[in-house]
Amino acid sequence: MTKDEIKALDLDYEVCLCMNITLGEIITAIKDGEDTVEKLMDSTEAGTACELCQSCSIDEDEDRELHLDEILNAYK
Numbered sequence: 234m235t236k237d238e239i240k241a242l243d244l245d246y247e248v249c250l251c252m253n254i255t256l257g258e259i260i261t262a263i264k265d266g267e268d269t270v271e272k273l274m275d276s277t278e279a280g281t282a283c284e285l286c287q288s289c290s291i292d293e294d295e296d297r298e299l300h301l302d303e304i305l306n307a308y309k
């Protein structure tokens with residue numbers, strides 16, 4: 234997803250289906266200083282189960298439309 238596409242998403246968009254973490258929660262964590270995927274995982278628990286929402290490189294079959302690394306690139 235492009236940065237503009239990510240920024241157009243609703244804050245309720247569920248980024249991590251396993252842990253039920255929304256885009257709004259991820260953005261808040263980034264604004265609080267979490268500047269790596271690992272830090273986002275630690276503070277929000279997103280990406281800590283099936284791991285597919287961490288990055289496109291892990292999610293090779295594109296099961297998820299949006300990944301933590303893309304959100305970091307858009308908002309950091």
Ligand code: FES
Nearest residue numbers: 249251283284286
């Ligand atoms: S969708 Fe995020 S860990 Fe499974």
